[in-house]
Amino acid sequence: MGWPEQKKKINALNLFHSAIKGDTSADGIASQGFKLVGTFLPVPDNRNNVFTRPEFTFYSGDTIIFVNVEPDGRVTEEHRRRAEDYQRLNLEAVEEFIRKKGRANEVNLSARNLNHFEHHLIFDKDVVESAKAGGPGADIYDDTKNKCGILSQSRGGQLLFEDGLSQDDLFYSIVSDGVNLPSTPSKEFLLTGEIKPESLAVSLAQEILPGQFTYNETVKMTPRRVPHYYERDIDLDIVRKSLEYFRHRGVCDDIGKYEYSFSREDISKLYDVEEHLRETTVQEYLESQGGKQSSMAEYTE
Incomplete structure (x- = not known):
């Protein structure tokens, strides 16, 4: 992955991050009950032999939301495999991850009431529209949406739930209504998760x-x-x-x-x-x- 691909990833990360804090309105994810635990944090599950590294992890007390932002021009097998890894992840491994993390943004994290976690993939709006219309990766898209939530984002548009699985009512409500996104997001990220x-x-x-x-x-x-x-x-x-x-x-x-x-x-x-x-x-x-x-x-x- 050369610099042009890395730049696309960094831009996608920054665009999604603007939805967390609500750059263009008061509808940011963090202001509606979900605290950002951290970015690029590994969540291993040795019992099921799976290793996940979500780019964003959110916490609401009883739910953990894992998010991966995908800048690719189409839905691929790699995205399907990533969704499958999170399906194999055990709740006990997520609880252990939360206990070890302990605190995030001055908030104490507790696994006592944790009863659910879910995973979402975020694509560019054009990628989702193309897949829905039967374009490149359409068959993989149809399978992947049965394994995770699929959201879209676009500059000057919205972060919006498109398809798939979302069991947490509050998070689903937030992304179904849509979170407004800026045309020029601020630079919170200068590097990708896997630094090149x-x-x-x-x-x-x-x-x-x-x-x-x-x-x-x-x-x-x-x-x-x-x-x-x-x-x-x-x-x-x-x-x-x-x-x-x-x-x-x-x-x-x-x-x-x-x-x-x-x-x-x-x-x-x-x-x-x-x-x-x-x-x-x-x-x-x-x-x-x-x-x-x-x-x-x-x-x-």
């Missing part, structure tokens, strides 16, 4: 470094420091690849053992990064430049 070096490089170039240049003429980075900007765990090999990509592109200077210096004077080069990654990946570019591969043991602060 392309999205990391673009977000560093467009968001993190320009923000740092507000206060500093130069910014120094090491692979171990980068995850702190995002408050997420990031594989250090992915970070190193992104920083080495910058070095080979002349965006920064190599000033020590895995330490890089960025200058405000080179900000125009940073904004060229996205355009360059539309046609290649970080790995492909490093290989073309003879980019060195190093072991994790070499990383230093």
Whole structure:
């Protein structure tokens, strides 16, 4: 998955997130009884040999809502398999997940009254309309809607329940009425759930470094420091690849053992990064430049 696909995913995540807080009205999901437990949180079920990682998890006391946002241009086998994984998930595994999480957004989480969880897939409005009309993926769509809820979303439109399973009356009411969505959602997400070096490089170039240049003429980075900007765990090999990509592109200077210096004077080069990654990946570019591969043991602060 190259940068164009990653960008579609990030845009879809940000659009859905605007439905949580209600960017365009007071009809946001969070204001109507569902608290966001977290994003990209793993929910394993060892007994049934299934591992799920919903992109959004909501809690209302007696119900858990799992959501995955799909930016793909059609409904595929992967979506059906994802829905099947959540069908195999046991309520006891969900209860254990809630107990371990404990708190979310200053709210105590309790599994005492938890009696239900459900899963929803969210597609672009055009994808759902095409599948309903018998277009690409129509047969898979018809099967998938028997395994989960299917919602649609569109910029300047609504988050709307379209088909499938939804047992929680309150959540069903919210998404059946529709949640208004903005034409330009705010940037809450800079990275996908499965972090790739392309999205990391673009977000560093467009968001993190320009923000740092507000206060500093130069910014120094090491692979171990980068995850702190995002408050997420990031594989250090992915970070190193992104920083080495910058070095080979002349965006920064190599000033020590895995330490890089960025200058405000080179900000125009940073904004060229996205355009360059539309046609290649970080790995492909490093290989073309003879980019060195190093072991994790070499990383230093």
